[in-house]
Amino acid sequence: SQQGEEDPQALSIQEGENATMNCSYKTSINNLQWYRQNSGRGLVHLILIRSNEREKHSGRLRVTLDTSKKSSSLLITASRAADTASYFCALPWVASGSRLTFGEGTQLTVNP
Amino acid sequence: NAGVTQTPKFQVLKTGQSMTLQCAQDMNHEYMSWYRQDPGMGLRLIHYSVGAGITDQGEVPNGYNVSRSTTEDFPLRLLSAAPSQTSVYFCASSYGGVLDQPQHFGDGTRLSIL
Numbered sequence: 001s002q003q004g005e006e007d008p009q010a011l012s013i014q015e016g017e018n019a020t021m022n023c024s025y026k027t028s029i030n031n032l033q034w035y036r037q038n039s040g041r042g043l044v045h046l047i048l049i050r051s052n053e054r055e056k057h058s059g060r061l062r063v064t065l066d067t068s069k070k071s072s073s074l075l076i077t078a079s080r081a082a083d084t085a086s087y088f089c090a091l092p093w094v095a096s097g098s099r100l101t102f103g104e105g106t107q108l109t110v111n112p
Numbered sequence: 113n114a115g116v117t118q119t120p121k122f123q124v125l126k127t128g129q130s131m132t133l134q135c136a137q138d139m140n141h142e143y144m145s146w147y148r149q150d151p152g153m154g155l156r157l158i159h160y161s162v163g164a165g166i167t168d169q170g171e172v173p174n175g176y177n178v179s180r181s182t183t184e185d186f187p188l189r190l191l192s193a194a195p196s197q198t199s200v201y202f203c204a205s206s207y208g209g210v211l212d213q214p215q216h217f218g219d220g221t222r223l224s225i226l
Contacts, residue, residue: 003154030211030212031211031212033214033215035215035217040219040220041219041220042116042202042204042217042218042219042220043155043202043204043215043217044217045214045215045216048212048213048214050212088154088155090215092210092211098143098160098162098168098209098210099157099160099170099171099210100145100157100210100215101157101171102147102154102155103154104152104153104154105154
């Protein structure tokens with residue numbers, strides 16, 4: 001099955017700094033999604049980027065997609081303590097249109 | 113809208129007991145799914161449904177049953193609980209499938225099997 005691999009596994013930064021996390025995958029995709037999970041909570045959808053898009057913005061979030069390198073990155077600018085969470089990339093399993101696979105996530109800690 | 117509601121939030125079972133995890137959504141979403149989340153393993157798909165009366169297996173379906181009699185509800189049944197089923201369970205829903213729709217998650221059920 002298709003599964004994204006996030007890198008790094010953990011990231012610790014100071015408030016105000018930018019945070020970048022990456023997702024690599026192996027086979028072709030229709031879209032790639034990023035989710036955030038705060039401790040003890042469910043996942044929250046952040047951004048969906050389609051295979052024909054190269055960059056997408058939402059507030060302080062910027063997602064890029066490079067289909068030739070089979071990778072995506074999520075950039076959080078001017079981070080805040082409230083951004084502390086786990087971040088996951090999610091990929092539809094193309095062979096089965098109704099399955100979404102998740103990587104193991106990047107744990108981001110933003111220190112005040 | 114309440115979104116996706118999961119009950120209970122916490123549950124402790126003994127090995128061999130059965131129970132049903134409830135999931136309800138009020139967004140008229142066709143697609144619903146169940147995941148389990150274990151440390152270091154991300155989320156793994158258990159079962160999913162593309163509409164009332166239609167269900168299918170995910171990556172790790174053994175030991176679990178589902179049914180979808182209404183659009184709103186998608187309960188997950190543990191037939192005979194085993195310690196390996198200790199996990200956090202998440203229900204998700206979306207309008208349409210996963211190819212181009214964001215998933216809406218509940219806050220999870222934390223299940224311990226003794």
